[in-house]
Amino acid sequence: MANELRKAAATALLCSDVDAKLLQVRRLARMRREGTLKPDCASPCISNCEPGRPEKPHLVQATQVARRGFVSVRGRAILMHAVAHIEFNAINLALDAVQRFAGMPEGFYDDWLTVAEEEAYHFELIRAHLRHLGAEYGDFDAHGGLWEMCERTAGDVLARMALVPRVLEARGLDVTPGIQQKLTQAGDHHAVSLLDIILRDEIGHVAIGNRWFRYCCEQRQIDPLTTFTELLAIHLPQGVKGPYNMSAREQAGFSQREMDLLK
Numbered sequence: 001m002a003n004e005l006r007k008a009a010a011t012a013l014l015c016s017d018v019d020a021k022l023l024q025v026r027r028l029a030r031m032r033r034e035g036t037l038k039p040d041c042a043s044p045c046i047s048n049c050e051p052g053r054p055e056k057p058h059l060v061q062a063t064q065v066a067r068r069g070f071v072s073v074r075g076r077a078i079l080m081h082a083v084a085h086i087e088f089n090a091i092n093l094a095l096d097a098v099q100r101f102a103g104m105p106e107g108f109y110d111d112w113l114t115v116a117e118e119e120a121y122h123f124e125l126i127r128a129h130l131r132h133l134g135a136e137y138g139d140f141d142a143h144g145g146l147w148e149m150c151e152r153t154a155g156d157v158l159a160r161m162a163l164v165p166r167v168l169e170a171r172g173l174d175v176t177p178g179i180q181q182k183l184t185q186a187g188d189h190h191a192v193s194l195l196d197i198i199l200r201d202e203i204g205h206v207a208i209g210n211r212w213f214r215y216c217c218e219q220r221q222i223d224p225l226t227t228f229t230e231l232l233a234i235h236l237p238q239g240v241k242g243p244y245n246m247s248a249r250e251q252a253g254f255s256q257r258e259m260d261l262l263k
Contacts, residue, residue, distance in 0.1 A: 005032060005039040005109055009098035009116075016052035018088070018137065022120045025091060029117040032110065039109040045100040051092035051147065056138030057085060066140050070186040077135040079179070080126055080191065085142040086172070087123040087198075090205075091116050093150055093164060101157040104212075111208045118201045125194050132190075152235060158216035162231045165209020166254075167240060172202050173248040199248065206252035225257055 005028070012024035031037045068082060069075020094116035098109050127137050146168055153160040176199045180192045217224040232239065244262050 004043065005037040005113070006043055006045070006099045006102075007040075008037060009095045009109075009113070010046045012116075013092055013095040013099060014046070014052045016054055018054050021052065021091065022124065025095070025116050025120045029113055032113055039098075039106055041103050041106070041109075043102065045102065051096065053088075054138060057081070057140060057142040059144045060141045062143040064141065065143055070182045070188075073133055076183070076186065076188055076191065077130060077133040078140055080130045080133060081135060081137065081140045082142065083195075083198075084123055084126040084130055084137050086146065087119050087126060088137070089144070089146040090119040090169070091123065093146060094119055096150060096154075097157075097160065100154065101160070104157065105215075108212055111212070115205050115208060118205070122198050122201065125197065129191055129194060149235070158213065158220070158227070159231055159235075161209050161213035161216060162228055163235055165206050166213060166228070167232070167236065169202060169209065170206050170249060170252065170254075171240075173199065173206060173252065174243055174245045176202075177245060178243070203248055203252045206249075210253040225255070225261075228258070229261070 008024075008028055008031075012021055012028060015021040015024055028037065065082070066078050067075070068079040070079070094112045097112040098116070101108070130137060146164075149163055149168055150160070153163055176195055180195050183189075183191045183195070213228075214224050217227055240262065242262065244259075246259055246262075249259055
């Protein structure tokens with residue numbers, strides 16, 4: 001593994017073996033805590049890189065993904081597979097933030113490496129439950145919507161912070177309670193408890209996105225709300241659809257003005 005944080009993050013990002021990627025993320029986080037790895041904030045990133053992925057799951061259009069469910073074991077397995085795929089993508093998103101954006105404060109790299117480590121933990125939790133349901137990660141098709149936005153924001157850290165954690169990941173805050181309610185009705189209480197852990201941590205991840213988005217706006221002397229609205233108009237002209245988990249969004253650091261836009 002490379003002995004500089006951003007290069008090491010790029011190595012982990014490109015790793016296509018799932019368990020090897022998880023191991024590399026854990027090692028990176030441990031070495032950073034021990035002071036072994038330092039970020040070279042001026043070193044170049046690997047531009048236009050595709051993240052390492054296993055051969056399966058096959059990536060298809062969102063409309064082609066198998067129907068998820070709550071009543072049957074198969075339906076819940078498809079649901080848990082979708083959650084596992086989101087978490088796997090989130091590992092790559094966090095690693096890409098570390099390796100891609102030069103010139104940020106060291107705290108930026110620490111924050112996103114922490115996110116990568118927590119997303120790896122989430123993936124392992126969900127994969128274990130998926131196995132309990134008789135399936136394995138890769139058994140069902142998946143889609144790559146999260147990474148598409150990553151590619152579209154690759155050239156600007158402000159746009160990345162605005163649109164990936166504050167929009168795409170924040171949707172997880174919104175939809176998780178409804179999923180938990182249906183899983184409770186189906187009697188899958190273990191899955192509900194796992195989603196409790198993920199929801200708790202994702203509030204922190206979205207808060208990290210909020211913090212660094214506002215930092216970027218402050219550095220450029222631009223208004224965060226105006227800037228965010230303009231970016232939404234460009235990249236997501238259909239807007240951010242409800243329902244909204246206002247309590248979780250407030251905990252994640254969204255301002256009242258931002259939340260008023262959702263009402």
